[in-house]
Amino acid sequence: MGTPRLTRAVDGRLLGGVAAGVAEHLRIDPVVVRLAFMALGVGGIGVAVYAALYFLLPVQEVEENPDPATENRRKGRDLSQIIAYVGLATALAALFLVFGGVFDPLLWFIVFGALGATILWQQANPAQRDEWMTSTVSRAGPKGLMRTGAGVLLIVTGVIGFMVFQQQLQDARAGLSFAFTLLAGISLVAAPWIIGLVRDRDAERRERIRNAERAELAAHIHDSVLHTLTLIQRRAEDPREVQRLARVQERALRSWLYQRPADAETTVSPALERVAAEVEEEHGVPIEVVCVGDCPMDDGLGALLRAAREAMVNASKYAGSDTLSVFGEVEEKEVLVFVRDRGAGFDLDAIPEDRMGVRGSILGRMDRHGGSARIRTEPGEGTEVQLRMPRILDL
């Protein structure tokens, strides 16, 4: 796993996604980057850097993600966060104007206090933030009371501070340090509750995802399984067709339940399973597929799969076996596929030269792509087609 490329983020961006992108690249919290940009921005440099990065960085590629949690997150920029940052920046700028420099210790007290408040604000999610601001008194639980108390204390501190400032700037320091001590105390008291909030939120999100999954399952069962069951009842007099329908549905449900969404075009093992499914559907002989390992597809492996397909078709058509076994194994340097039936078998030498099935589609095809094929069969002993294809190794 390398470091992610430096891009402009789309997920979780507030303005242009520069800070989020930089944070992802450096693997740190975006809040830190945003605060840094903001602090530099008050001096003017930050704005320039931000603008330059905004135009220089490529936009992050967004993959389609059906996960409802990320979907939610992407819906919009968090307006209240933007307001918080803007407010903070304005306050910083104002403080610079009032104190006229970075060396006044009082300035730093205020800055730290403000940062602390921002971070606290960041912890709560929007829904609970609303709740915090609207329904404090109406829900008079212990949490509500504490919230009200914290709010009142904050406001009182603010008002006192403001009044002190208005009258005597010089004497304000004592009052302010008192106020900060209070603030620190409050943060300490509120911390467990904030942690609780975060946990609540996680539990809620998990519940939501679970519900979405349940709904999807219900929809899936309704669409496919019920449909197939109806078809089976209608075709009850045709056992072959009933078996085919049942197998097709079983396969679909199985792959839906147990397999991770893998693209059948890009790696060998799902591709082999897909080929087997297609042959089974066409010819009605159940095929059991076992795969060990996996690797990306290449031309040779494409030929291998086509040869395997031909072998399965032959076995389904001529062997008279009631099942086929297909085993695929990806090794370090080659991929092996075995197609085996327990059917009639045949005499390999008795096949006329011009029969294309075995010679052209299997032996010839494997040869042309640098692989090899062996057919083991004897009348009455079943048949096994062994296919072997070297891998094209990347690196």
Place this chain on the structure above:
Amino acid sequence: MGEESTTFSDGDAIPRVVIVDDHRLFRSGVRGELGDTVEVIGEAGDVDSAVHVIGEAQPDLVLLDVHLPGGGGVEVLRRVLAKHPQIRFLALSVSDAAEDVIGVVRGGARGYVTKTISGKDLANAIVRVADGDAVFSPRLAGFVLDAFSATDAPPVDPELDRLTQREREVLRHIARGYAYKEVAKELFISVKTVETHVSSVLRKLQLSNRHELSRWATARRLV
């Protein structure tokens, strides 16, 4: 294994079996398919009743569904084997999920077959497991090969964490759909030796601490 001299494969006795599955229809289906080859002495549909029935009936073998209300087949294995380590389990499931299969075998089952198995093959598997051998379906053989072939971590205990060349060869043939007898013929060894190799793989599977085995199948690895 064990001192009992009864071997079911010689026809000395018929294995006494308890079927544990939460689908009643499936239980009666299996009963019907097995016919006279085994004696079904009990049935159960969830973990608690399974533990109770097995404790009462003391069967030679339990046919165990992987998915059961009340904790799954693994829970039945844990609770029964703690008291009656001599009882043998054959897992039977529709599940193709590697973690289910590996989980139940590591929990103590001596074999795993899918529910699509024919009645005759199932009866053979029961006799084999009741005799103390291991039964690997092609799919289980594939899973095991997959789990042991991951080479990213050095083995903690080479004796347990690696398969020998011969064991690998045997598993590969099973995965290809060969019966034990055919594997034996193919590799020029006796059926007994094939059974020994499979039992040894089973032991490694149950005792190895390889983390791939404990939390396996989070992702199919690219070799």
